[in-house]
Amino acid sequence: MKNDGFLRIAAATPHIRVADCVSNKAAISALLRAANEQGVSAIVFPELCLTGYTCGDLFHDTTLLQAAERALQELIEESASYHLLAVVGLPAAFGASLYNVAAVFCRGKLLGLTAKSHIPNYSEFYEARHFSPAPDTPIPVTFCGQETLLGRERIYSCADAPEFTVGVEICEDLWVPEPPSSRMAQCGATVLLNPSASDEVIGKANYRRSLVRDQSARLFCAYAYADAGEGESSTDLVFAGHDLLAENGAILAESQPFTTGLVTAEVDLQRLVQERRRANTWADRFGGPAPIPFSLSLPDLTLTRPFARLPFVPQDAQDLSGRCEMILHLQASGLKTRLAHTGVQHAVVGLSGGLDSTLALLVTVRAFDALSLPRKGILAVTMPGFGTTGRTKGNAEKLAELLGVDFCTVPIGDAVSGHFQDIGHDPTVHDVTYENAQARERTQILMDLANQNGGLVIGTGDLSELALGWATYNGDHMSMYAVNASVPKTLVRHLVHYAAQQSGGALCEVLEDILDTPVSPELLPPVDGVISQKTESLVGPYELHDFFLYHMLRFGFPPSKIYRMALRTFSGTYDAATIYKWLYTFYRRFFAQQFKRSCLPDGPKVGTVALSPRGDWRMPSDASARLWLEELEALSIE
Template identity: 50%
Template sequence: MFGFYRLAAAIPQLRCGDVVYNLAQLQTLYRRAAELGAAAVVFPELSITGYTCGDLFQQERLQRRALEAALTLAETTAGSGTVAIFGLPVVCREALFNTAAIAQGGKIRGLVPKSYLPNYREFYEKRQFTSGFQLAETEFQLEGRTVPFGLDLLFEAAGTPFCFGVEICEDLWSVLPPSSTLALRGARLLFNLSASPELATKAAYRRELVRQQSARTLSAYVLAAAGVHESTSDVVFGGQALIADNGRLLAENQRFQRRNDLIAADVDLQRLGALRRSESSFLEAVPLAAIAVRQIPLGPVPAAPDITRAYNPPRPFVPADSADRHQRCREILAIQAAGLAGRLEHTAAAGLVVGVSGGLDSTLAVLVAVESCRLLGKPADTVLGVTLPGFGSTGRTHDNAVKLCRYLGTAFREIDIRAACRQHFADLGHDPECHNVVYENVQARERTQILMDLANQTGGLVVGTGDLSEIALGWNTYNGDHMSMYAVNCSIPKTLIRYLIETVAQEAPPDLAAVLDDIIATPVSPELLPPSAAGTIQQETEKLIGPYELHDFFLYHFLKYGAEPDKIAYLARQAWHDRYPAEFIEATLRTFLKRFFRQQFKRNCMPDGPKVGSIALSPRGDWRMPSEAMASLWLE
């Protein structure tokens, strides 16, 4: 469903040369993978016999029994769509090949030989095996059936994005892994049958190879390595199993298990296809016509019955691990400050002007402005913080704005906009008791006008505060807070801003940290409507348009992967089932789609600002869309 498939890697208990025992272990693990709803399960290299049989591979009895066991294991797949990928020695035209067998629906569908044979230190595979590069045949006769045999095989379930290629152990370690070519020809899944022994630090290196190859090929990569029951004469095998997806490690087992082991993870093959189409360098790597492959049809494979929460984080812009999150936030803050410092240096402006409201966005902007001045060796009072109280301002946000500028050491001015707004209402003939969009936007534009004029007066630049979430929804006033001279938050979603401020607070003096913590705890509001009788915020943004954590979730999948609305709703229900009912999620998604399409005209003339992640909405490079585009197709 929606391109999701569950992939598995299995590490069986083995006995070197005991084909009957090994077959039973592989059958057990295959059935377990099928019960989990896996579309495919990969076993280690030469798993029918064991990898460390040495010269026993030259014994005809072992060769024959291994082939018989492979046929039996293939029969085990009858009645199930789950694909089994396992290893055995295969004799073809007097040569012996280290081979992967691909079985489904009771049959062996294809055979793939190992390309690169290690012949160094403890490995002497060339003593027993021949490289797949030497294979002259393209087919193998197996009990009266012709089975495709070669390095050029792609296995594909018709009418689905499920398409995979296979390589074996050392192939991944080579300068030009076969998986790179297979990916260019359409394989979105790559499987590796491995028998890599354990050495100090090698597991980390192997993990990084898998992760990097999945990123380089924009694919899902699954590796299963031989386990501890291989011969320990000279080396020890750990049985590492890895599943990676486009550079992200989804699952890894615990090595050195002395029992059958199985891991599984869900991948989104539709998403990988979308990334390949949007990553222009992928298809330019090699002219596709120069790469010949044979496509081997598979029967229907099971789609993932559901998806795991780990694969579908509810806050995709925010790293779940606190250490990773802190590191990411420090890097983003550095990018923002470097961008603003570059603009300040290039324009030779005398200073920076920031409207400071006591809310999240303006707080981040002034923190970045002060840091950019530090980078240039300028004092903090190069930044002019301006608070502009209006009809909706509360004591809490006003006091926090004043304290923030004081503790940061910026220059500070306070300009009350209420009198000017009342004059403007009179000029327009607008009743100030009518709290409509005119009432709100007069205040937003008055603030921007003052900031721009102050920048002219001081020879400075106005630093914009609007964030990515607001830009996506058009939750800003055209030519009001929509406009600035450099928008430092333009590619930062609302769900991440609290963590960026929290990162600064963790390293700040106590007084400043206390103010930042209170700002983080303040409800999001434009503060354009009068507060309650108790002086608290009445106009809470998320009560009007829906939670930003949902909107950011929608934005991530809509922009990064081009996901269809039905799929986005499904993902959101999976990620947020314990917090929001399905009806609420779908209603909020409709709000997101309507606003995203209607507000493109604001994005078409948004100011410059630094891109800090993979998603941004700059009309100059990241997102180009006609202002008149209709949302009807997405709202069906």
């Protein structure tokens, strides 16, 4: 689909005058024109907005009904030059019945009339006094000089972009136990439009917002809700014009109370379709009425929609604290269950003084505390090698002491040097053999110490490293339980920071210094005692890789779309060439390193994105990256 699936939609509340169709048409016309200029492809106006919702018994007056039809006809004619689909509410009489309808039109053509199915007649509502519910089967009618169908649950599909399929329900239809939108979505509608006239009373806005948000989540859809506002009669009610735009459980935009005008947002139809395909409990409905086709040239969009820079990390501080506590609890609970099941009361953690091993130790301590096991049953092992600095080694010692766990130091320099001599490797050549020999020696030590103590080796590697294959095969990528396996690097940092804030004192100081230490495997000799090997200089910034990983695995987005989203998100931080370089690196490494993920140890899933070969990600180790890399190579770098 053009624009990588992004589509701009709008909800609009015009300032109306009750029963003044000429004035109301002019107000709607101005908003239609503004929407078209802003690249909106679908717009919905409030229920009965051409007449006003609060006309009362005037709805039976022929003069009003004819004026509303004339006004709609003028709007339809004006729309001939617009590249958008519009939904406008008005009363329409056919035979002995009067219907509350939403007229759906596009480029000068009246596509259909969706009539309201559920007519409220309780509390302040008395619509049954005037309106009949939608007929069970569509009926052919002539309206505004055009032949069309009037009915319920009609859907409209764009011939130029099949993902752009629209369903319409009116106000109360959303509030009932089985909304028509549920069936329309199952028949293919990805965009649901609701012309509404919901009066305002205390507490109703929150309920309305929840209703729209939750329906968009259940249906994996975009939902636009246009509410009546200024100009409606205030004889008994007040209308606030509460317009809402939601997508898949998130409110993208909403109007301020008691205002009029346009509310716009970009929705991602490609994401919605992917979500439906991903959920095998989603069931399409077949055999219903054929969608009504319309043709629309989608405008080129300059994205204004924000994307989370750190998609794995909540942006709200309170949400972040709650998320961190929950993740630590999930990690510790997973390890606790494994320890209880095996009857093991000892654990071994390789403690480097870096972020990942720090988090693994914090989780292990939590699990032991939950089982009422003594912390001395945890053995933290630091294994200084050729690249270890005094800073990281010192932090490892302090951390183990402050947490009250057992601690030992096992230098690996002599053992690795002896191994180099055994295999005939020149130790002055700092190649992959030089680095990986250290990682494998450390894993051997941990495994042997675990055997000596009757314990489990706790893995420290995180999700980002697994995605990039930034781990030594049969080295640090192997353990007996990998507590960090589904925690991305950008989130590891926040978890350790949360633990620091919760602890305070000397432990907080150590954790904050660990947070301030550059991410490094420390496999190359330091320079003047300072870490010389910085991971992000070699494989790229983790905030970029986690962004790529999230959108690739969570939504199956193609490289070109992820690149476009990254350009917008990281503008001012990374230039286009840098983003492209690391995105290409990400795909190349992700495919090439699958063999390491195919034999991962067990570990707890904590988020929606994980790479366990037993559950979330099953990919052949010899899958080709050609299609993805060729798509990137075809891009024009901005």
